[in-house]
Amino acid sequence: MSADSWPLWEVFVRAKRGLSHVHVGSLHAPDAEMALRNARDVYTRRGEGVSIWVIPADQIAASSPDEKDAYFDPAEDKVYRHPTFYHVPEGVEHL
Amino acid sequence: MSEPASATVPVVDVADYALRLGDDALVLSQRTGEWIAAAPELEEDLAIGNLALDLLGQARALLTYAGRVDGSDRSEDDLAYFRDERDFRNCHLVELPNGDFGRTMARLLVFAAYQHELYTGLTASADETLAAIAAKALKEVAYHREHAGAWVLRLGDGTDESRRRMQAGIDAIWPYVPELFESDGLTTRLAAAGVAVDPAALADPALGFVRQILAEATLSEPEPTPRPTGGRRGIHTEHLGYLLAELQHLARSHPEAEW
Numbered sequence: 218m219s220a221d222s223w224p225l226w227e228v229f230v231r232a233k234r235g236l237s238h239v240h241v242g243s244l245h246a247p248d249a250e251m252a253l254r255n256a257r258d259v260y261t262r263r264g265e266g267v268s269i270w271v272i273p274a275d276q277i278a279a280s281s282p283d284e285k286d287a288y289f290d291p292a293e294d295k296v297y298r299h300p301t302f303y304h305v306p307e308g309v310e311h312l
Numbered sequence: 313m314s315e316p317a318s319a320t321v322p323v324v325d326v327a328d329y330a331l332r333l334g335d336d337a338l339v340l341s342q343r344t345g346e347w348i349a350a351a352p353e354l355e356e357d358l359a360i361g362n363l364a365l366d367l368l369g370q371a372r373a374l375l376t377y378a379g380r381v382d383g384s385d386r387s388e389d390d391l392a393y394f395r396d397e398r399d400f401r402n403c404h405l406v407e408l409p410n411g412d413f414g415r416t417m418a419r420l421l422v423f424a425a426y427q428h429e430l431y432t433g434l435t436a437s438a439d440e441t442l443a444a445i446a447a448k449a450l451k452e453v454a455y456h457r458e459h460a461g462a463w464v465l466r467l468g469d470g471t472d473e474s475r476r477r478m479q480a481g482i483d484a485i486w487p488y489v490p491e492l493f494e495s496d497g498l499t500t501r502l503a504a505a506g507v508a509v510d511p512a513a514l515a516d517p518a519l520g521f522v523r524q525i526l527a528e529a530t531l532s533e534p535e536p537t538p539r540p541t542g543g544r545r546g547i548h549t550e551h552l553g554y555l556l557a558e559l560q561h562l563a564r565s566h567p568e569a570e571w
Contacts, residue, residue, distance in 0.1 A: 251462070254459065
């Protein structure tokens with residue numbers, strides 16, 4: 218069985234409770250069940266996670282690199298969207 | 313932790329029992345490791361490597377205990393690398409060549425189903441060390457059983473070719489299965505003392521699990537074909553010697569070497 222006969226899946230792993238799932242890579246698998254199993258074997262061998270998501274790569278809609286300027290540049294000069302103008306009271310550690 | 317809990321049990325018995333379990337894990341680890349870089353997919357390559365390492369970890373714990381509990385002060389390496397074929401106590405099933413992927417998964421399914429019942433029972437052992445090793449290994453073999461079961465199911469209930477080869481794999485290993493469930497004087501004594509699990513008592517639950525997978529995979533259970541056993545007494549098939557030669561030659565060529 219060659220690799221190109223198995224579809225590509227994107228793998229997301231949550232490192233611990235409270236954190237969100239983070240993309241860690243991709244793999245090939247014939248279906249969701251085996252994709253999960255493979256993800257466990259390939260991406261959590263060193264205790265990296267407590268939860269795994271796998272998503273068929275062809276189900277992900279991605280923004281196009283060609284549209285990068287139109288998508289992202291307009292946000293660059295809008296500093297007022299950042300919460301940088303607030304005064305942080307003393308003694309607040311985890312902000 | 314190093315003393316067996318029951319004073320009525322001779323330490324040589326406990327050591328011999330730990331050797332049986334440890335040698336099973338060691339030999340199957342070596343066999344399974346032969347798939348590394350040869351598995352059908354990269355993902356399976358890693359899976360099967362993980363699995364071999366799990367078995368190696370179990371072997372290390374069990375051999376270490378065996379060498380310590382009988383007072384011989386032999387290390388895990390002494391036992392793994394410097395015993396000859398006749399001193400190995402593993403069953404025949406684990407020393408058989410891998411064959412194709414179907415046969416490898418057939419063997420793994422049966423062996424993991426056996427180990428799952430074995431370790432479940434051993435978590436209640438009167439011997440604290442064996443109980444602790446079993447508790448740790450149980451989670452590992454639960455995954456082995458699931459992994460092998462999924463492949464047997466997928467290949468058995470797959471294409472005509474995969475079904476044919478999966479059935480051939482089951483047929484090839486089936487004659488070696490009864491040895492797993494053979495009781496003898498040692499296991500009877502240790503089971504009576506609450507240290508060991510009687511192998512005969514594991515047959516129904518372990519094979520029950522396997523039969524369920526076979527049925528779901530549309531595979532048939534082969535007819536029983538009796539064949540000589542003896543692995544627990546050091547009588548092995550012709551395959552073990554070659555496996556040990558590969559396993560041991562480096563350590564024997566460079567004794568005391570560290571790397």
